[in-house]
Structures are given as C-alpha cells and as structure tokens.
Amino acid sequence: MKYDYCPTCGSKLIQKQAGDDGKVPYCESCEKYWFDSFTTCVIVLVYNEFNEIALLKQLYLSNKYNVFVAGYMQVGESAEDAAIREVKEELGIDVEKIEYADSVWFEKGQNLMLGFMAFAKKHDFKLSKEVDSASWVKYSEVPNTLFPDSPENAAWAIYRKYLKKLNNK
Ligand SMILES: [Zn+2]
Structure with missing residues (x-):
C-alpha cells in the first residue's frame, strides 16, 4: 500500500529524503515517514x-x-x-x-x-x-x-x- 495522506492525522504527505532509501512519503505534523506497506x-x-x-x-x-x-x-x-x-x-x-x-x-x-x-x-x-x-x-x-x-x-x-x-x- 502506498500512502498519499497520513493514516494518523490525515495530512497530505510530502516526499522527503530518507537516507539511502531515497524520497519517502512524510507527514510534517507527525514527523513520521510512511513507507509503502504490504x-x-x-x-x-x-x-x-x-x-x-x-x-x-x-x-x-x-x-x-x-x-x-x-x-x-x-x-x-x-x-x-x-x-x-x-x-x-x-x-x-x-x-x-x-x-x-x-x-x-x-x-x-x-x-x-x-x-x-x-x-x-x-x-x-x-x-x-x-x-x-x-x-x-x-x-x-x-x-x-x-x-x-x-x-x-x-x-x-x-x-x-x-x-x-x-x-x-
Ligand atoms: Zn500525520
């Protein structure tokens, strides 16, 4: 599953660099990455x-x-x-x-x-x-x-x- 919105607070996620993993969806309010899940x-x-x-x-x-x-x-x-x-x-x-x-x-x-x-x-x-x-x-x-x-x-x-x-x- 790919995330566009934060499952916790509903904010629109931005793309943020996460070390070696490249750009990953990120919630600025919760300060949390939302990696694809399966x-x-x-x-x-x-x-x-x-x-x-x-x-x-x-x-x-x-x-x-x-x-x-x-x-x-x-x-x-x-x-x-x-x-x-x-x-x-x-x-x-x-x-x-x-x-x-x-x-x-x-x-x-x-x-x-x-x-x-x-x-x-x-x-x-x-x-x-x-x-x-x-x-x-x-x-x-x-x-x-x-x-x-x-x-x-x-x-x-x-x-x-x-x-x-x-x-x-
Ligand atoms: Zn959030």
Whole structure:
C-alpha cells in the first residue's frame, strides 16, 4: 500500500529524503515517514516421519489444486510462531521442528510469502472450518496436485528445498 495522506492525522504527505532509501512519503505534523506497506504471510510444508506431506483442499482457493498450510502473520509474533500457529489452527497438529525454507513475493496479492518446512508426527488431522479436506501424501506425488509451478508460487519453492533436504540425508 502506498500512502498519499497520513493514516494518523490525515495530512497530505510530502516526499522527503530518507537516507539511502531515497524520497519517502512524510507527514510534517507527525514527523513520521510512511513507507509503502504490504502484508506478510507464512506458508508451511508440513512433513512427517514417512516422508509424507500435508496437502489441503480449500475450495475458496481452488476445487482443483491442493495447497500447503498458509496464513497471515499477526502483529507481535515471529514468522516461526506464525507458522506453528497456522499448522495448529488449520490441521490441529503440533509442530516439533521448524526451519526456514525460502521467501517469494506474490505480486497478485502484494504479499511477502515466508516459506517454512515443519516436521510433525503422523497424526490424524483435526481440521479448521477454513479447510475442506486434508491428507498426508507421499512427497513424490505432491507435484501432481499443486498449483502449477511459477516464480511466484511459494509452495514450489519450499517443495524444492524439501527435496534437497531429503537428498542430503
Ligand atoms: Zn500525520
């Protein structure tokens, strides 16, 4: 989001030099810069001890393709905390180990997607209402039902990191 007016006091913003960042919208009354803002999301490849990956079907996103756990970050939490929370909310299972995988800018939604790989023991899911169905799928079959690969598809970026990790074992 780009700011023309100050979200705090409503004044028209001016363009002011902000060090190395160049000209940035600035409120003279509040003496505050308003950098462009965007929403940060986490996306999580959840895997278990059998090299299976949790694939979710969310009809509001697609009735054809599967997705990984994903959600918006909340104010005050770390990206790792957000990833663990989303897995618990959507699948009802506890993450035992989490590691950062990759990040992708999603132009259409203007979102920064932070990708993680999370290990959880194989348990039955207890799905949130946002999730229509979910299943553990053998890792090699995962590409068959993901949204097609593209530079903006964070799921694929994480999946490739997961394959690397498997091959390094
Ligand atoms: Zn202001």
